[in-house]
């Protein structure tokens with residue numbers, strides 16, 4: 001029997017800066033090479049039949065980086081949207097964002113929202129871009145939404161449930177990630193999908209993001225398929241041999 005594929009893969013794309021540094025190049029060159037890795041990984045996931053792919057592209061905390069690096073990343077995002085637009089249409093990919101777009105420069109934000117509108121009926125795969133995203137910030141926003149409903153008399157104490165909270169998160173339209181991958185060698189989540197990853201399998205790869213190839217993604221998925229997910233039960237209950 002073929003082992004199950006993850007429905008939703010989420011990736012912390014880390015290591016662009018170190019990739020550039022190792023070559024004596026500016027960090028911007030690492031981010032540019034990183035955007036090529038994005039293209040490769042989107043393609044392979046679509047081909048494999050993955051239902052949803054979330055890419056952590058820019059965290060709330062990344063706004064604290066030097067202005068020049070922040071502008072460079074925003075420029076690359078704008079270029080990425082223009083460059084990939086046709087492929088996203090052809091592959092029937094639905095694009096959504098996670099995070100608060102308010103601080104994203106106007107022209108880039110407009111392009112992204114236009115792409116989301118143009119792709120909203122696509123059923124090939126969902127590509128979620130986590131931009132100006134932080135998991136704690138997202139949970140605070142979700143809590144505010146719920147409190148707002150409660151104060152308006154539209155939500156009772158008993159109606160505060162896991163499902164209700166999940167529906168107020170930016171990921172409301174996505175299944176929880178089954179597999180969270182972090183490239184670049186660090187073993188941490190850096191404020192990424194903390195609620196949604198409660199039972200995700202975590203894979204940490206030492207490969208720097210710009211070096212991450214289609215074969216590497218396939219190898220991580222194969223590792224996922226060898227793992228036993230027990231969800232708190234015994235191995236026997238979870239159907240292990």
Ligand code: IPE
Nearest residue numbers: 013014015016017018057058
């Ligand atoms: C990930 O690469 C890209 C972003 C966080 C935007 P980094 O830029 O963090 O690369 P390192 O960790 O410095 O190598």
Ligand code: IPE
Nearest residue numbers: 012013014056057058059190
């Ligand atoms: C996490 O990488 C954020 C993204 C990949 C967008 P960072 O490089 O910002 O994380 P830390 O600083 O190592 O925790």
Ligand code: MG
Nearest residue numbers: 014015016184
């Ligand atoms: Mg980093």
